[in-house]
Amino acid sequence: MSETGRFREKTVGVFLGGESSEREVSLRTGFAIAEALRRKNYAVVEIDIRGDWLRAIREANIDVAFIALHGRLGEDGCIQGALELARVPYTGSGVAASAVSMSKVLAKRVVAAVGVPCAPDAVFEGDALASPAPPAFGFPLVVKPDREGSTVGVSVVRDIEGWSGALAEARKYDSRVLVEGYVPGREITVGIVNGRVLPTIEIVPTSGSGFYDYRSKYTAGQTEYVIPVPMDRDILVRAAEFTRAAAAALSLRGAARVDYRVDPAGNLFFLEANTIPGMTETSLLPKAARFDGVSFEDLVEEILDDAGLHK
Secondary structure (H helix, E strand, O other), rough: OOOOOOOOOOOEEEOOOOOOOOHHHHHHHHHHHHHHHOOOOOOEEEOOOOOHHHHHHHHHHHOOOEOOOOOOOOOOOOHHHHHHOOOOOOOOOOOHHHHHOOOOHHHHHHOOOOOOOEOOOEEHHHHHHOOOOOOOOOOOEEEEEOEEEEEOEEEEOHHHHHHHHHHHHHOOOOEEEEEEOOOOOOOEEEEEHHHHHOOOOOEOOOOOOOOOHHHHHHHOOOOEEOOOOOOOOHHHHHHHHHHHHHHHHHHOOOOEEEEEOOOOOEEEEOOOOOOOOOOOOHHHHHHHHHOOOOOHHHHHHHHHHHHEEEO
């Protein structure tokens, strides 16, 4: 673990907002982080990464960046690359890790290579999107834009009638579409902070569809978050082991979260890795840390302590 409070005498720029489809979520995350750091007596300035954001960064004269951006241009390696060029240390994963993890396709290929199980999938892009037939593994399917977050553009397709519409919806957000076999069962998420795996949380949507979509994520009362998880210990142990393996294979740093489906037989399937998880006080990673005895303020400081440039 890094030295506690190593940036206490520095100016911290909290990067928030941005221009992605997840802007509003990023604003919430960023403001919560900034207030937590102020409660720890840090000098903090919030910087909205849109418009002339380069000028805003220069004028703020920051010493370190706490990246609280979600989605494209913030979570995909772009802002990380800019900070590397500017020689400003920053929180979280580096350029390559961020770019690979943002792509659901690439992340699946990387983690599968180290033994983390994944659902069967097919990738549609270019000419393959002109008049595609459903993949051979059949319905039900999950259709996803490759490089979006917060379940934006994602559809569960039960039969052929929903196939073309789901592809069209996903294509609004990305030229590459990932189609996966639907895994029935339960959904869990495992956070990891500076290499320390946090307790697992089960995600239980209360909507009739049972699908953890954007509305379920960000509408109060639409989802239950269960911790501790009422699940066999061996499944939870495997989830922790897979999370360590995935984080190492993807070269994740700072705070990250890995999501899984668990089928009725207890088999785990990797969904995605989130390199900048939500960080309001009620978000999943802070919930898991609090269950582990770590306050929101201490969690934010721990993430900041690991900030640096990536060699």
